[in-house]
Amino acid sequence: MEPFNQPDLSVHLGKVQLANPVLTASGTCGYSMELRDFVDLTRLGGFITKSITLEPRPGNPPQRTCETHSGMLNAIGLANVGLELFCEEKIPLLQRLPVPVFVNVAGKTIEEYVAVASRLYGLEPVRGLELNVSCPNVREGGMTFGKDPRLLAELVRAVRKACPDTLLIVKLTPNVTDITLLARAAVDAGADVLSLVNTFTGMAIDIETRKPVLGNRVGGLSGPAIKPIALYLVHQVYQAVAKPAGIPLIGLGGITCSHDALEFILAGATAVSVGTAVLVRPSCLVQIIDGIQTYLIRYRCKKVTEIIGSLQ
Amino acid sequence: MEPFNQPDLSVHLGKVQLANPVLTASGTCGYSMELRDFVDLTRLGGFITKSITLEPRPGNPPQRTCETHSGMLNAIGLANVGLELFCEEKIPLLQRLPVPVFVNVAGKTIEEYVAVASRLYGLEPVRGLELNVSCPNVREGGMTFGKDPRLLAELVRAVRKACPDTLLIVKLTPNVTDITLLARAAVDAGADVLSLVNTFTGMAIDIETRKPVLGNRVGGLSGPAIKPIALYLVHQVYQAVAKPAGIPLIGLGGITCSHDALEFILAGATAVSVGTAVLVRPSCLVQIIDGIQTYLIRYRCKKVTEIIGSLQ
Amino acid sequence: MGNSIGQTPKMPRRGEFTARVADQIHLGDGNNSLLLALAGQPADCLAQAKAGQFIQVACRDLNDFRQTDPLLRRPFSIAGISKNYQQLRPHSDAKPAGFEGLFLEIIYRVLGPGTAWLSRQKAGDSINLLGPLGNGFSLPGDPNEKVILIGGGVGLPPLYFLADQLSQAGFTNLLGFAGARTKSHFETAANLAKLPSDPLIPAAVLEPFARSKTDAILATEDRSIGFPGSIVQALEMFLQKRSDWNQARIYTCGPKGMLKAVADLARRHNLAGQVCMENYMSCGIGLCQSCVVAVKTAAAEPDGTAGKYKLVCSNGPVFDMEKIIWD
């Protein structure tokens, strides 16, 4: 039993229960050990790893990030240790984390996604997979899947088949005309959860050198700048797809404080991820959890689930 | 002859010459008289009016705008005096403006666009029309045209036919998967100039009332927050469509200073429009012109046209 | 000091100015009074400002193009204007050194990032503003008319300025009604020693009114001082007792709920008056069409507001009370 006045913050992503709705975003929180000196990771609702690919990837040439007004561009290029090293060195560290862990998976081909997903399938402590079909920074980032409902459905079906009872999260790109088409395709093909949004394709130019600032020329925009657009897309997908289908959403894009997180929850997100803001202040993750709790107490809500999608 | 060290700032939008590449953006600069106490309008490269519709429109219920991080949402709803009152009361005022004037036109149907365009066709001082096919805030804002290449082509052909030798600018929406398809459709159908971008659909929620902040629920995001995305889209359209077709672009989205304007010009914009920044400081228009001039002098460029699209 | 860009040679009606902070003092309840100094000829148009007009203040350094949050300016009513420092700061001994020209006061409450930034500005710092904006109050034709100025919280500053201007125009029958949440709002501005035991007896209790010989009645919602309750209730009871004020002209500014209550009271008592509206503004100069308020008019207007909407920033912020549609 919860003590008096302590609202129940727990939520479910499919069959996985989170102690609270606050997750890390993929690619901004490393493999968790990088964060532990700055934030109490045991407080998290869950942890989502950096994207893992079949082979190790050095990533794009520098400059890889660049600050913009209330935002940043990144073109990391899915730099990661690759599946094998991940299993060998990062999985044991992640096992020590007493919160649900979700591994974000990226690939060039369906076969690659399936290979990574199958290897991780059933591995402790992996409680689910998040398919990154929306990285704007590498041809292999899955963006082709993320923009074409037919391809996306094919991919999701293939991974679903390889991992019949894993929690399957599909992370959508905002760079499309109608995100609900992609959302529906993913759900129909077997996704348990949708997360949105990934970054917006953007660019910055150095007017002195007349070259793009980023080594990769273009990058993905994240941070507070994009919050209004991300929030609208979550609202749209909730109304058109998630609510009717009973599919939980993970909302993200520019969240820095509990106020932002609550906007996403009111719009229909069951959980939220925090990316760029963690780069600035890891402890914001805990502040967001505390702020949600304070809000629920202020409005005498017994459970956070009461307010999910409660936008009038 | 230009005096020594004074670079030539003039550019051409089709057959219309501008003294410099800096224009106002539609909807943020009224009908010009609102601005004259705050900025020397005679310095402008050109003036683009607020969208005009066939009938007067009161606009959306308030709250109509809301600040976001380094940006703002607006859902004005194309509030305007309507075509007749515009011709009667605003045209005479615009005639006093010694710079090229472009009228932005919006409508629900092709017939409405054609009706407004035909009435303005040949009218002094109108030097061209900008078709708003991308307002996210009203069903009648033309967004359906802006997202469907086939419909867009139909619209542009109809207006082109009604106004055979007017300068026809088509203003594109960024809320699409592949903006180059729309750009190409507009150009093939007879657009002389493309302007991009209009606002990004977005939302803000008041967590205390649990209602959207805007009376219209959703609005369009503008300002510095969107600059990286807008710049990328201009770059993309320049490379894929404008450069090969020899079509000038008007770049806009988040420009507040000459540095921003130069990024757009390097990316391929022949001219730039300034919207949200004018709401904050009308005199920024002149500062941007001066800043471009200083840059050209610093790099010993004789003409601004030398640097258009010169991104390496 | 002041600069305005692209002005015609004749005196501009309004413009963009760089003011310097002359001083800033903390009033009660999170309110500050900021005194801006403007030197040079361009500031002349500000000297002509009318009560009810406002300025749009950039609450960041506009010349630092790398920092754009908070993006938009913030509107503040002019609380007082004078070439004489002492008039706006009667309790200060001497004008701060180095400031000449025109002094302009705003009184604001720290709420969010804009006002937080303002509160950090110190004497000598530069602040960019647009002004004077909007249309001010129109004074009654006859200086013998009785005038009631009723405001709540940060709605009071334009009424202080109005009292100044009415007093300068020869009006002597002025009465201020000042409401606040709690007494600390009046902490520095009220002379509580002069507070009469009957809260409905006007007295020279509120300094910014008293400087223009305007007696005032105070009310606090938490009943900590003055009339216990809303200032509109106080006015209602005052009018019941004092039939000699039954023909008074009413000027008001404050939160929307209060304005509606005042308009209601005025209608019931058959009093004419004007209201100074606040509204969410993005530009303050008629460009963006954000700041609409519904007014009783049918036909499309030539100013860009078609049908029922008027722009608070350009058609207002002062409107005749009975014109507003309170929803």
Next chain:
Amino acid sequence: MGNSIGQTPKMPRRGEFTARVADQIHLGDGNNSLLLALAGQPADCLAQAKAGQFIQVACRDLNDFRQTDPLLRRPFSIAGISKNYQQLRPHSDAKPAGFEGLFLEIIYRVLGPGTAWLSRQKAGDSINLLGPLGNGFSLPGDPNEKVILIGGGVGLPPLYFLADQLSQAGFTNLLGFAGARTKSHFETAANLAKLPSDPLIPAAVLEPFARSKTDAILATEDRSIGFPGSIVQALEMFLQKRSDWNQARIYTCGPKGMLKAVADLARRHNLAGQVCMENYMSCGIGLCQSCVVAVKTAAAEPDGTAGKYKLVCSNGPVFDMEKIIWD
């Protein structure tokens, strides 16, 4: 004062802290020295910081969620740490009142919005930081070794701190090489009276080196003071003249071009050394993979950098000179 969140009970290696500005002084050439005070036990981990480590400074009020531009923290090398105020401010008479605990100095140049914000902070203001971050310099095993510290511009501060630590560790053969664009860079820090007529003769001219008994040679690119030209040229000529320094260990920090030139010189002279790299950083703590630098290694690394890239923020900022691939 200091607070760190989610720490295990034992002393944390590093954390998030709220420091207070003890004082800030203007050095020459747009450079400032900011002295931060940290009180309480959590600051202990900062007391253990090694030269070459850095802090990530939030150049805005992180608690004001309504203002997020500039978004990212800014990295600054630690220029000195001491519980003794006088050690870092030898010319000040007394410690500013109200500051106890640990003092941490950063020296920075005002360039953009972040450093502009920093330069506006005054004694008593709060600043949020993460630290100490990265890996510092490793000292030579034998305190009799000769050590050359060569830096340019804002690359000098970590070398000042290194000189402190070498000196505390008993090293006595220390020599500083300090380069700058122009003499005003050294305005307040140099004792120009002591400048020898031959610019290649080391002397106690530069205060932050002199405080740890480290003589220095100065160079300015505009030839306004010291050796006329780059500081690397000065070192080259010094080594030609002084064969007794031909086995010196070299530590360097500064702009990339300078570091490359130093590494080149070290290779030619067969000298070992370490370089403290700067790079564009978004997090400073190994999360974002922004700050990669190419190093001579073939296999994938377990730290997330596969193949040729290392993270400056976590694998560095100090690297063995010969490992870096200079492009």
